[in-house]
Amino acid sequence: MEKNDKQHKFAVIATDIVIFTIKNRELCVLLIKMGKEPFKGLWAVPGGLVKSNETVDSSAKRNLFKIVKKKDVFLEQLYTFGKIDRDPSGRVVSVAYFALLHDPDIFIKASNDNESIYWFPVNSLPKLAYDHKEIIHFAVERLRAKLTYTNIMFSLLPKEFTLSELQKKYEIILCEKLDKRNFRKKIMALNLVKKTDKRTSGKAHRPAHLYQFAQRSPKLIPLF
Amino acid sequence: MEKNDKQHKFAVIATDIVIFTIKNRELCVLLIKMGKEPFKGLWAVPGGLVKSNETVDSSAKRNLFKIVKKKDVFLEQLYTFGKIDRDPSGRVVSVAYFALLHDPDIFIKASNDNESIYWFPVNSLPKLAYDHKEIIHFAVERLRAKLTYTNIMFSLLPKEFTLSELQKKYEIILCEKLDKRNFRKKIMALNLVKKTDKRTSGKAHRPAHLYQFAQRSPKLIPLF
DNA sequence: CCAAAAGTGTTGCGGTTACACCCATGT
DNA sequence: ACATGGGTGTAACCGCAACACTTTTGG
Numbered sequence: 001m002e003k004n005d006k007q008h009k010f011a012v013i014a015t016d017i018v019i020f021t022i023k024n025r026e027l028c029v030l031l032i033k034m035g036k037e038p039f040k041g042l043w044a045v046p047g048g049l050v051k052s053n054e055t056v057d058s059s060a061k062r063n064l065f066k067i068v069k070k071k072d073v074f075l076e077q078l079y080t081f082g083k084i085d086r087d088p089s090g091r092v093v094s095v096a097y098f099a100l101l102h103d104p105d106i107f108i109k110a111s112n113d114n115e116s117i118y119w120f121p122v123n124s125l126p127k128l129a130y131d132h133k134e135i136i137h138f139a140v141e142r143l144r145a146k147l148t149y150t151n152i153m154f155s156l157l158p159k160e161f162t163l164s165e166l167q168k169k170y171e172i173i174l175c176e177k178l179d180k181r182n183f184r185k186k187i188m189a190l191n192l193v194k195k196t197d198k199r200t201s202g203k204a205h206r207p208a209h210l211y212q213f214a215q216r217s218p219k220l221i222p223l224f
Numbered sequence: 225m226e227k228n229d230k231q232h233k234f235a236v237i238a239t240d241i242v243i244f245t246i247k248n249r250e251l252c253v254l255l256i257k258m259g260k261e262p263f264k265g266l267w268a269v270p271g272g273l274v275k276s277n278e279t280v281d282s283s284a285k286r287n288l289f290k291i292v293k294k295k296d297v298f299l300e301q302l303y304t305f306g307k308i309d310r311d312p313s314g315r316v317v318s319v320a321y322f323a324l325l326h327d328p329d330i331f332i333k334a335s336n337d338n339e340s341i342y343w344f345p346v347n348s349l350p351k352l353a354y355d356h357k358e359i360i361h362f363a364v365e366r367l368r369a370k371l372t373y374t375n376i377m378f379s380l381l382p383k384e385f386t387l388s389e390l391q392k393k394y395e396i397i398l399c400e401k402l403d404k405r406n407f408r409k410k411i412m413a414l415n416l417v418k419k420t421d422k423r424t425s426g427k428a429h430r431p432a433h434l435y436q437f438a439q440r441s442p443k444l445i446p447l448f
Numbered sequence: 449c450c451a452a453a454a455g456t457g458t459t460g461c462g463g464t465t466a467c468a469c470c471c472a473t474g475t
Numbered sequence: 476a477c478a479t480g481g482g483t484g485t486a487a488c489c490g491c492a493a494c495a496c497t498t499t500t501g502g
Contacts, residue, residue, distance in 0.1 A: 010236040010237065010273050010274060010275060010276060011236065011237050011274050011275075011276055011280075012234040012235065012236065012237075013234065013235045013236075013237055013306075013317050049234050050234060050235045050306070050317065051234060051235075052234060052235055052308075052315045053308065054308070055306045055307050055308055056235075056304060056305075056306025056317055057306060059306075077303065077304060079301065080280060080301060080304045080319045081280075082237075082274065082279045082280025082283075083279050084276075084277065084278070084279055091276045093237050093274065093280055093319075095304045095306070095317075162481085163481090163482090164480075164481070179466075179467085180483095181467085181482085181483070181484080182464075182465065184482085184483085185484095186464090200481095201473085202473095202474085203473075203474075203479080203480075204473065204474040204475060204478070204480085205471095205472070205473055205474075205478080205479040205480040205481070206471055206472035206473055206479080206480065206481045207472070207473065207481080208480080208482085209481085209482090387454090387455090388453075388454075403493075403494085404454090404455085404456095405455085405456070405457080405493095406491075406492065406493085408455085408456085409457095409491095410491090425500085426500095426501080427452080427453075427500075427501075428451070428452060428453085428500065428501035428502060429451080429452040429453040429454070429499070429500055429501075430452085430453060430454045430455075430498060430499035430500050431453095431499070431500065432453080432454055432455085433454085433455090
């Protein structure tokens with residue numbers, strides 16, 4: 001490895017976090033409106049520079065926690081973006097992560113009224129700062145891919161849920177309709193969920209059974 | 225994004241390249257013997273710091289090209305390793321890449337006799353510097369995974385090859401024996417290769433047909 | 449003629465897909 | 476009673492795995 005001749009000759013590192021949820025039957029990402037130039041008025045995913053006393057993963061967790069005051073949030077490294085001019089204020093390489101939230105209402109409102117923070121459907125994003133459009137598209141593709149061979153969907157659902165809710169979320173993210181009977185057969189065959197003795201109520205139709213996940217740790221399982 | 229208060233408070237970036245080939249029926253990685261402390265005598269994958277005038281990808285290509293004077297080498301970003309103490313000489317985050325070579329003899333011999341460079345089978349690695357053991361294991365897993373849903377094996381084979389050679393390389397990397405007839409059926413059904421009119425000769429057995437790849441660009445194809 | 453690897457089809461099984469009707473509740 | 480989503484089984488089809496012998500060459 002080369003000698004680190006002059007610190008300023010080299011690039012520094014930031015982490016950027018693409019936070020997903022499903023809201024109003026759409027896959028959404030959390031964006032912050034930038035209050036300062038050069039991107040004033042544009043939107044960006046949360047992030048910040050990696051400090052010398054923290055790991056890259058810690059930096060990602062810290063930047064996520066600035067927005068989402070909750071532990072046990074799914075967070076995974078996505079890809080590292082290293083174009084030279086991606087940040088006009090200097091040479092910054094971004095290690096992007098993606099996170100999954102089942103509850104769209106647990107993020108922190110911005111205190112500074114120059115800043116706003118909102119969920120945007122991935123299909124109608126506003127104008128984005130930096131290379132964040134590319135990062136978000138990358139994250140959506142990764143999410144779709146991982147849905148089909150892991151159980152990470154678990155991170156997008158509350159503790160208890162109906163099988164129809166589960167199916168609906170798969171359909172929203174994968175953008176395809178699934179057969180109800182085949183879907184249930186597959187989910188049950190994998191022993192991923194277990195039935196509780198509770199049911200939904202208050203709706204003008206037959207109540208649905210509520211289910212829980214049998215295991216909440218990430219697992220590789222071909223689903224589709 | 226935060227303000228970059230003091231340059232030295234933040235981490236800098238290196239790229240490290242895990243270069244694979246298949247040699248003597250084993251999956252091997254290219255390692256360099258370190259000539260200086262603190263890792264003198266240990267081995268490491270090639271790499272170097274990312275300069276302020278190059279992208280991270282360019283840095284990876286440059287560091288690969290220092291060793292392998294050849295264009296059109298498969299090179300893909302692997303993962304970013306960001307533990308605090310992974311480099312004792314300072315805060316360095318490593319963006320790891322992996323590369324695939326079909327010919328184990330095209331790397332450059334070290335000019336400096338303090339340095340040596342060799343292929344090591346991934347199953348008998350020497351003592352490694354930094355966190356390179358972890359990086360190599362990560363790369364092997366990624367390689368195995370991608371073999372089963374892409375056509376990147378193409379990068380590990382010469383222009384012309386027999387189906388038996390192709391099968392043997394799959395078996396070596398995946399560590400499992402494959403059925404000859406089923407393997408050929410699948411490969412042919414995918415239209416990945418085309419038969420040439422050449423054959424092998426000089427061996428004390430029936431000559432084999434030589435094949436070429438129908439397409440040399442990366443493609444997503446479930447293979448196993 | 450012997451050794452060594454090349455080349456070639458069929459069958460059975462299991463998992464995936466396609467598909468339609470009755471049930472329980474709220475209004 | 477009616478509207479709404481919940482819940483259930485079967486049959487056809489397809490892809491995958493298992494499996495053994497003949498062919499061609501060099502020595």
